[in-house]
Structure formats: structure tokens, C-alpha cells
Amino acid sequence: MLSDKQSLILTMMMVAGIFSFGILDILDNFIVLTILTIIFFTVVINLILVQKKSRRNSEK
Numbered sequence: 001m002l003s004d005k006q007s008l009i010l011t012m013m014m015v016a017g018i019f020s021f022g023i024l025d026i027l028d029n030f031i032v033l034t035i036l037t038i039i040f041f042t043v044v045i046n047l048i049l050v051q052k053k054s055r056r057n058s059e060k
Contacts, residue, residue, distance in 0.1 A: 001053075002046045014039045 002010070017036050021027045 001049055002042070007043055007046055010039050010043050014043070 014036055017032070017039075018027070021029075021032050021036075026032055
């Protein structure tokens, strides 16, 4: 699992990538979209896993 700092860095990278690649007008590039999508899903999956882990710990 990712730490909070790592998740924040990945989120900042995704936002900066969307902003900069949007200005450069290369957001339609397949490689750029793939990298941004992988970063997005990494952060989302990490959020889901952390929530499940915290719920399991609170039930005990």
C-alpha cells in the first residue's frame, strides 16, 4: 500500500500531467493517456484498500 505522502505525490503528478499535456495539446496521445490512467487507478485502488483495512481494524 502507498503512504499518504506517496498518494499525494501521485495525485500532484496526475494533475500536473493533465494540465501540462492539455496545454501542449498532446492529451490525445495513447502513451500519455495510459500513464495518467495508471496513476489515477493506482490512487483509487489504494484508497479502497486503505478503507477496507481500517474497517477491519475498527471491527476488532
